[in-house]
Ligand code: NI
Ligand code: NI
Ligand code: NI
Ligand code: NI
Ligand code: NI
Ligand code: NI
Ligand code: NI
Ligand code: NI
Ligand code: NI
Ligand code: NI
């Protein structure tokens with residue numbers, strides 16, 4: 054789903070992003086664009102389940118200045134995911150294990166690292182690197 | 196309709212935007228992108244009626260450096276619109292009333308506010324705020 | 338204060354913004370830039386009081402991947418501000434009144450409008466427009 | 480001169496650009512930035528003579544939502560310029576000849592090429608290329 | 622093909638671009654976007670033949686932090702191309718001649734101009750302008 | 764050092780970046796900006812030693828379409844750096860150790876990881892994560 058917004062201040066857009074995510078959008082993002090009459094503008098993009106499209110469209114029309122929303126269907130290739138826990142010197146961190154056709158990727162959850170960093174008063178980077186080191190210790194299976 | 200342009204100066208793109216709008220495009224906008232070989236580039240996007248696609252494609256191929264244009268069909272949800280007039284201390288301002296499934300939005304026309312601001316030698320913001328105040332006085336029906 | 342970051346994921350940058358604002362920065366913003374070797378990157382900009390510069394520099398060096406921060410002194414022209422309260426059908430909204438050399442600007446506080454919109458379950462735009470209409474009623478003096 | 484704007488719609492910014500250029504600014508440009516609270520925003524930059532700074536600052540404060548403008552002094556290295564006329568199959572085109580310490584650059588004026596393209600109903604690129612070919616015929620002196 | 626990347630540093634993205642082009646993508650480009658939680662991010666876009674889609678998807682999943690890739694089919698209008706050679710004072714330059722339904726465009730190859738500029742130790746702009754002048758001499762047929 | 768470029772194609776800018784880096788610039792980056800007359804444009808930024816400023820200015824004036832370059836002096840806070848080597852299952856990787864006033868950061872060199880990834884035919888991310896795990900084993904001193 055997409056809408057071009059040239060008559061909306063940025064402050065309102067931060068609010069709309071929060072609302073769209075709360076209403077079930079998978080993802081919401083802004084792209085800076087340049088429209089006619091020397092107007093800098095924002096393209097609002099929303100990724101959602103087809104069944105949420107109508108409700109999210111109404112939310113965009115009610116909350117933003119746009120009078121039109123355009124949409125399209127995308128196909129998606131998504132990796133399978135599950136979570137394991139790694140132990141770092143700062144505490145436990147959830148690790149997302151994503152797999153697809155022989156590819157295995159493990160990434161520490163930022164939210165976990167960030168909350169440990171806040172509690173332990175250390176830089177987030179240190180927690181994140183420790184989590185990466187710890188997940189190397191985990192067996193392939195995850 | 197979209198084309199990526201890495202071998203076209205910005206000056207020429209301002210000219211193309213004007214021409215595409217004159218030729219009937221609904222909307223034309225630029226997105227800054229980053230292409231191979233460290234090249235900053237521009238993605239040109241054009242929204243138009245399907246019946247104008249061929250003529251606008253030829254215009255892009257003739258006026259820009261690209262040798263290819265790609266396109267896709269979008270579905271659109273559009274609010275119904277009509278106009279009413281609000282009276283401000285600076286003069287009359289046209290108000291766009293947009294409605295869709297119970298949603299009603301009223302927005303002052305920028306062009307009207309801007310021309311009043313120029314004539315009355317006041318900041319555009321003051322005229323715009325006055326127009327917003329005046330439209331609050333209008334009945335729901337518009 | 339500025340730093341170019343080409344070896345830092347966006348997730349970490351959202352965290353840093355929050356920390357810099359908590360540590361007293363006036364303003365923090367990101368600009369997308371394009372660096373060598375086809376790398377999209379982010380320029381982190383921080384506006385602060387001169388007395389906070391050292392602490393904020395250390396925070397950036399500790400929390401981001403950059404190994405250098407550059408800085409400069411800016412002069413500023415700032416409008417004088419005070420706040421008044423306007424009454425809308427949705428509740429009271431704080432209005433920021435900014436003045437400088439004969440210029441008077443009044444703007445509703447977004448945070449107030451947003452919290453009323455949430456409580457009253459109406460679009461933020463309606464509250465904001467109502468606040469603008471209400472502030473037109475206030476006397477010049479504010 | 481710079482100001483960050485997160486509470487101003489793009490429509491108003493196109494208007495401000497026109498006004499600042501009319502008021503004597505050398506150059507006005509917008510940069511898309513990302514501010515706190517998920518707000519997309521615009522940084523307005525104005526290059527001007529020091530003697531115009533105060534008037535342009537007041538124009539920004541009056542016409543935009545910002546309550547502060549920051550500024551700095553830049554040094555500049557500028558090429559010397561003069562104009563010659565080249566003859567193309569489509570009509571005469573002004574050529575800007577810029578020189579500095581042994582460097583000579585010649586560039587056709589876009590405005591001239593664009594008006595010939597409109598009159599002759601040919602693509603701007605053809606006129607521009609013809610002008611470049613014609614200027615190769617001009618002697619080094621210009 | 623598209624993927625949004627908010628947990629990948631720019632350094633890794635330059636590497637991925639090179640790999641995708643080597644694996645047969647027609648074009649690869651980055652767009653700066655703004656995601657939730659104040660995260661600046663990059664949208665990776667890949668244009669390819671349908672037959673390469675699966676291999677390129679696997680490459681993206683293996684080499685980047687994303688766990689999902691979305692895709693769509695575009696229609697394309699492409700100009701027919703052939704190459705001729707123009708003679709400049711700096712050496713021969715390949716000229717791309719693109720044609721479509723009466724439109725003819727000729728553009729010097731940047732790579733050729735750049736290598737002559739390096740060999741002859743002159744600015745690239747001078748070689749490029751000389752090539753444009755030389756191609757005006759070529760007959761319409763190219 | 765900065766210059767705004769609205770009459771230069773992206774292809775030429777990739778070339779200029781390479782040349783400026785070869786001529787000794789510390790860093791070169793592009794920012795997308797929006798100039799008058801609906802022109803998308805690029806701001807070229809160059810960071811360099813003061814002693815290289817004149818030569819780099821001449822290079823910009825000779826190689827780009829701009830007729831003016833502006834510059835300013837920045838102060839910089841730079842971390843002290845040295846390198847150590849970590850051993851990963853894929854081979855040795857150089858680790859940059861940066862220190863400043865009690866802050867210690869260790870980051871694997873991307874170039875090293877990338878060349879191991881190419882040789883071993885594994886994703887760059889796996890080599891990078893292995894390098895991060897290996898550097899956790901190094902003693903604080905580096
Ligand atoms: Ni509008
Ligand atoms: Ni597992
Ligand atoms: Ni090209
Ligand atoms: Ni009505
Ligand atoms: Ni680096
Ligand atoms: Ni007051
Ligand atoms: Ni604000
Ligand atoms: Ni002359
Ligand atoms: Ni993530
Ligand atoms: Ni031919």
Ligand code: NI
Nearest residue numbers: 206589769770
């Ligand atoms: Ni120009």
Ligand code: NI
Nearest residue numbers: 847860904905
């Ligand atoms: Ni050491």
